[in-house]
Amino acid sequence: MNWKDIPRYRLANLPTQIEYLKNLSDKLNGPNIYLKRDDETGLAFGGNKVRKLEFIVADALEKKADVMITSGGIQTNHGRLTVAAAVKAGIKPVLVITNDAPEAYEGNLLLDKLLGAEIHFAYPDDEHLTHQEKHNRARILGEEKVEEIKKKYENEGKNVYIVPRGGRSIPGTLGYCLASLEIYQQMVESKNHMDYIVTSVGSSSTIGGLLIGKKLFNIDTKIIGISVSRPAPEIKKLVLEQAESFINHYNLDINVSADDITVFDSYIGEGYAIPTEKGVQAIKTLSETESVFLDHIYTGKGMSGLIDLIEKDYFKDTDNVMFIHTGGSPALFSLDSIKI
Numbered sequence: 001m002n003w004k005d006i007p008r009y010r011l012a013n014l015p016t017q018i019e020y021l022k023n024l025s026d027k028l029n030g031p032n033i034y035l036k037r038d039d040e041t042g043l044a045f046g047g048n049k050v051r052k053l054e055f056i057v058a059d060a061l062e063k064k065a066d067v068m069i070t071s072g073g074i075q076t077n078h079g080r081l082t083v084a085a086a087v088k089a090g091i092k093p094v095l096v097i098t099n100d101a102p103e104a105y106e107g108n109l110l111l112d113k114l115l116g117a118e119i120h121f122a123y124p125d126d127e128h129l130t131h132q133e134k135h136n137r138a139r140i141l142g143e144e145k146v147e148e149i150k151k152k153y154e155n156e157g158k159n160v161y162i163v164p165r166g167g168r169s170i171p172g173t174l175g176y177c178l179a180s181l182e183i184y185q186q187m188v189e190s191k192n193h194m195d196y197i198v199t200s201v202g203s204s205s206t207i208g209g210l211l212i213g214k215k216l217f218n219i220d221t222k223i224i225g226i227s228v229s230r231p232a233p234e235i236k237k238l239v240l241e242q243a244e245s246f247i248n249h250y251n252l253d254i255n256v257s258a259d260d261i262t263v264f265d266s267y268i269g270e271g272y273a274i275p276t277e278k279g280v281q282a283i284k285t286l287s288e289t290e291s292v293f294l295d296h297i298y299t300g301k302g303m304s305g306l307i308d309l310i311e312k313d314y315f316k317d318t319d320n321v322m323f324i325h326t327g328g329s330p331a332l333f334s335l336d337s338i339k340i
Contacts, residue, residue: 003178006055006058006174007055007058007059007061007062008054008055008058009053009054009055009057009058009061009085009089010054011041011042011043011050011053011054011057011085011088012041012042012043012050012051012054013040013041013042014041014051014182015182015185015186016036016037016038016040016041016182017036017037017040018034018035018036018037018183018186018190018322019034019035019037019290020032020033020034021033021034021035021286021289021290021292023289023290024285024286024289024290027285027289028307028310028311029317030310030311030313030315030317031195031196031310031315031316031317031318031319031320031321032318032319032320032321033306033310033321033322033323034194034320034321034322034323035290035292035322035323035325036183036197036322036323036324036325037325038051038179038324038325038326038327039299039325039326039327039328039329041327043081043084043085043088044080044081044083044084044111044115045080045111045327045329045330046327047077047080047081047326047327047328048077048176048206048324048326048327049077049078049081049082049166049167049327050081050085051175051176051178051179052167052169052171052172052173052174052175052176052205052209053081053082053085053167053172053175054175055171055172055174055175056082056085056163056167056169056171056172057085057086057088057089057091058171059161059171060086060089060091060161060163061089061091063159063161064159065091065159065160065161066091066092066153066158066159066160067091067092067094067153067158067159067160067161068082068086068091068092068093068094068160068161068162068163069094069095069096069146069149069150069160069161069162069163070082070094070095070096070146070162070163070164070165071095071096071097071098071122071139071142071143071145071146071165072095072096072097072098072165072166073097073098073099073272073273073297074097074098074099074102074108074109074273074334075107075108075109075273075295075297075328075330075331075334076095076097076108077108077295077297077298077326077327077328077330077331078165078166078167078203079095079097079108079112079117080108080111080112080115080330082095082163082167083095083112083115083116083117084115087115087116091161092118092158093115093116093117093118094117094118094119094120094149094153095112095117095118095119095120096119096120096121096122096142096145096146096149097109097119097120097121097122097142098121098122098123098135098138098139098141098142099121099123099138100121100123101121106333106334107330107331107332107333107334108330108331108334109334110333111330120145120149122138122141122142122144122145123138123141124137124138124141131270131271131274132271132272135229135271135272135273139165142165146162150162164203165203166202166203166204166205167203167205168203168204168205168208168238168242169205170245170246170249172205172209173205173208173209173212173242173246174209174246175209176205176206176207176208176209176210176213177209177210177212177213177216177246178213179209179210179213180209180210180212180213180214180216180217180219181213181217183197183219183221183322184217184219192320193220193221193320194221194320194321194322195221195222195315195319195320195321196221196222196223196224196315196319196320196321196322197210197221197222197223197224197321197322197323197324198224198225198226198302198305198306198309198321198322198323198324199223199224199225199226199302199323199324199326200225200226200227200228200298200299200301200302200324200326201225201226201227201228201230201235201263201302202228202229202230202272202298203238204225204230204235204238204239204242205242206324206326207223207225207235207239207261207263208238208239208242208243208246210223211223211239211243211256211260211261212243212246212247212252212254212256214260215254215255215256215260216252216254222262223260223262224262224263224264224309225261225262225263225264226263226264226267226301226302226304226305226306227263227264227265227267227268228267228268228272228297228298228301228302229268229271229272229273230265230268231265232263232264232265235261235263235265236258236261236263239256239261240256240257240258240261243256244256264305264309266305267279267301267302267304267305267308268301269301272297273296273297275296275300275335276296276300276301276304278301278304278307278308279296279300279301279303279304280296280300281304282294282300282301282303282304282307283295283296283300283303283332285303285307286303292325293329293332294325294328294329295327295328295329295330295331295332296331296332296335297328297331298326298328299325299326299327299328302323302326303323306321306323
């Protein structure tokens, strides 16, 4: 298969750089730590979703979409970037937020408003539910709201394209499958091999794409996921479903099994989007050592997992470990109640 023949709507500044984090490596006194700067993909403050949206938007344009709808939490990076990509492509952006409507728009939500998104809110009105139960119920309500809006626009004669939460789709998977190839090419050019790649895991589409790329391009690097919201067995199930769909769609001669998937789920804390003490400390550590900002929802928790694994001697001192910075810094501007 020739990847260049697949429709692609260029949005990202690629390739993103790989930086050696010398100060952090010295501070932790463990392996050599590198950072893949996918927070610098360029569109609307950047982030990992831009890679996925290049193929998602191309698919939407091929299908003559007038309206693009997606959903996510109140500080969703996916939502911000999907809205921004739709604006670039001349498609009307609609965003369903699976939280209560706030008194003031901050962080990513403020940017969604500035981008001109049509914003709806869907959240359960039940005080007896736990945070995680509300989060799970809100996802269902969000899906129902998306379908309601879709029918409304279709009744008006519009062609509607729905982007799954997190960009978890075959076109979205392709974005990080090709990111694996980009990383491999950078390793060859720099003559610097990465023994491990570590990434935060939410919807699982980024780690799924990386694992498929690893198999497809025969890359000798171990992929590790740090969950920010789901138990490891659930993530593995999602990745296997994603891989099967992608492999069958493109008729690829590879296989991804449960043994290929390594995910740690002990850094989630009280639930999705709730800051953890170690996550906030990881944000402070990277800021103070490398002048790089993480967020409390994804990358802060992911980095807290990497730091903890280093402190537990999971890696050898001679290993090269690369953390993928998936973006999300705008969410920091919603953290006024957190003592940094």
